[in-house]
Amino acid sequence: MVTDQLSDGYDVVIVGGGAAGLSAALMLTRARRTVVVIDAGAPRNAPxxxxxxxxxxxxxxxxxxxxxxxxxVRGYGGHVVAGEVGAVGREAEGFQVALADGRSVRARRLLVTTGLVDELPDLPGLRERWGRDVLHCPYCHGWEVRDHAIGVLACGPMAVRQAxxxxxxxxxVTFFSHTMPPPTGAEAEQLAARGIPVVRGEVAxxxxxxxxxxxxxxxxGAVVRRTALAVQPRxxxxxxMLASLGLLPSQHPSGMGEFLPAEPTGRTESPGVWVAGxxxxxxxxxxxAAAAGGATAAQxxxxxxxxxxxxxxxxxRALQDPFSPESEARLGELVMGDRRHG
Structure with missing residues (x-):
């Protein structure tokens, strides 16, 4: 990835170079703000x-x-820099962002768009196939596995919904209860009504x-033929890096994992810190994610x-008071300017 020269200070430092971060950078550079995107180069959807x-x-x-x-982003004057953020500290007029390689940069505002990490079940061969025929989102991959023999591996509270x-x-579609209790009650009835068999026992x-x-x-030792496997990661x-600013992840209400809480605008509880994506x-x-990045950038x-x-x-207001230090300094600048041009 081509990188830009890192300046000392910006209006906004964006940590994360995915869809949310780049969309925010595009919006802000078009608003004539000085912006740098610090990109660790590890997008979630790379596979x-x-x-x-x-x-x-x-x-x-x-x-x-x-x-x-x-x-x-570069076309509007924004910078995109390869690197990982090691620490973030608050200063009188904003933030200092320290990169792991020793570089640092100052910013008036901080936007974090670093995304998330998918924590997958510890099954041999599963991670190697992640994003290929081991999937999680039907809207991302459903069309590509239409009419396939699909398995759903139960490893979280959303497994039945996923099936x-x-x-x-x-x-x-076959539901593998794996290490979780087999569905009961209404969930078992829903699976049966939709013709989704439940296979008990742990997947090895x-x-x-x-x-x-x-x-x-x-x-x-039994093998169930499947050509696609749906997994809900944590x-x-x-x-x-935001812990130093008092921002800690919270458990998501769905039980799917951890997220950084924020207002709908992307504003966090820590002044000057925003999140998107x-x-x-x-x-x-x-x-x-891209839409959220653009909307948060506008905010x-x-x-x-x-x-x-x-x-x-x-x-x-200070200049309206002829006896204020600011007014006297401004008057001195004007006098000196007149003498130079006289």
């Missing part, structure tokens, strides 16, 4: 072949989408043939405009 459900960019490779975004969703794309490994998922092997926001919205797809710019205006009003 996927394409981005889906994104209007006018359906199927685009994740890397190509980000490269286009970086070029657009019912994937049933929209295929009539051949995946069966892969010629680099394709072929089945799921149970702990008793999703954890990447926000460790998966770091605060665990279920946001690329389009939603940040409005916040900066309010601060700029407040400072301008204070200076204006």
């Amino acid at each position: 996927a072949a394409g981005v889906h459900g994104l209007l006018a960019r359906e199927g685009i490779a994740p890397g190509e989408l980000l490269e286009r975004g970086r070029a657009e 019912l969703l994937f049933r929209q794309w295929s009539a051949d 490994a995946l069966e892969v043939v010629e680099d394709r998922l072929a089945g799921v092997r149970l702990s008793d 999703m954890v926001a990447r926000g460790d 998966n770091v605060t919205d665990l279920t946001a797809q690329v389009g939603a 940040i710019n409005a916040d900066l405009v309010a601060e700029d205006t407040g400072q301008a009003v204070a200076a204006y």
Whole structure:
């Protein structure tokens, strides 16, 4: 990734170079703000072949989408810098952001769009197939596995809901209870009504043939043929650098993982710190993350405009008082200017 020169200070430092961060940078640079995006270069969707459900960019490779975004940000004067943030500290007029390689930069506002980490079940062969034929989101991958033999691995509170969703794309869906209790009551009835069989017992490994998922092997040795496996990972926001500012992740109400709470505008409880994308919205797809980044950027710019205006009003009022130090200094500047041009 081509990197820009890192300046000392910016209006906004954006930590995270995914869809949310780049969209925010584009909005802010078009608002004539000085912006740098610090990108660790580890996008969550890197294993996927394409981005889906994104209007006018359906199927685009994740890397190509980000490269286009970086070029657009640079086209308006924004900087995109490769690096990882090691620490963030508050200063009198904003923040100091320290990179792991020893560089640092100052900013008036901080926007964190670092996304999340998918914590996957510890099954042999599963992580290697993540984003290919081991999936989690039917809206991201459902069309690509339509009419396939789909398995749903129960490893969280949303497993039954996930099975019912994937049933929209295929009539051949099997629910593996794995290490969780088999569904009972209304959930068991829903699965049965939709023709989704429940396989009891722990899953031990995946069966892969010629680099394709072929089945799921149970702990008793039995193999159930499947060509796609849906897994609901535990999703954890990447926000460790904000602990020094008093911002800690919270458990998501759904039980799916941890997120950084914020107002709908993206404003956090820590003054001057904003968040957007998966770091605060665990279920946001690329389009939603990009939209959130742009909307939060507009709020940040409005916040900066309010601060700029407040400072301008204070200076204006001071100049109206002929005996104020500010007024005398300004008068001296004007006199010296007249002498130079006289």
